[in-house]
Amino acid sequence: MLEIQRLEALLPTDLRTQVAIIPSDDDGRSLVITKRVTPDQFSIQIDFHQWLLLAQHQRNLLFWHEVARIQGGAVPRSSWEMIVISLGLGAGLIEFPSHSIIALAVALTVSGLASYRLYQRKRGEQSLREATASDQSAIALAMRFGYSYPEAYGSLSEALQVLLKQPMQKAHWRKYRVRLQVLEMQHVKGHSLDRSGDVRSIDQAEFRVQIRKATA
Structure with a gap:
């Protein structure tokens, strides 16, 4: 397929x-999604029916966003890796006396219930942080491929719009909206890129303020 080659x-x-x-x-639920196949191998899966409806410059920035997620370590582990980790943990627990295992299970249950909502909130913020950081890295990648900053920023903004x-894409609207709003905030404040084309680090307190504004 020519688009894949491109x-x-x-x-x-x-x-x-x-x-x-x-x-x-993915049956049309996601336009593009990146999955970890092995620790060092990834697949970028695209719904080409929807994908080709976008302008080429918009597709490029969405593609570089996925590339940036890979480079930034934002792609979750595959299910088989988690199984291996779980088996290793289980094997370690076998070595404990039975009363220690019971005590550990009780402690994990109590702490798990207490921290579940906190985890959900932190995970949501982390996911948004990773997505917006990948947007900035996608713009930097585009600049290395010859885009000017205004062209790259404009193409990504248009794609999200x-x-x-x-x-x-209704299931993803909230995330797209947050990405677009944070992108615009960073652009207005001049935090996006330095003169060398490298992504500037954004103060985490300021980032949280931006996320709260975007999700309000």
Whole structure:
């Protein structure tokens, strides 16, 4: 497929042997999603029916957003990796006396119930932080491929605005809206990129303020 070949050419050289671009099996629920296949191999899965409705410059920035997620370590572990970790933990527990296992189980249950909501809130904030950081890195990648900052910023903003109007993407509207609003805030305040094209680190307290404003 020509679009796959075109996107492969947009991958940074060091990722070309680690990333496969394939049609999505997500039944239209996600326009593009990145999955970790092995610890060092990834697949970027795209719903090409919806994807090709976007302008090419918009597609490029959405693609670089996924590339930035890989580079930034934001792609979750695959289910088989979590199983291996769980098996290792289980094997370690076998070595404990039975009364210690019971005490540990009780402690984990109590602390788990107490911290569940806190985890959900922190995980949501972390996910948004990763997404907005990947947007900035996508703009930096675009600049390395010849885009000016205004072109890259404008293309990504336009892409998010288009996705916010697509009924098929309704499940992701909130995240798109937050990404767009935070992107605009950072752009207005001049926090996006320094003169070398590198992403500036944004003060975490300020970031939390931006997230609260965007989700209010």
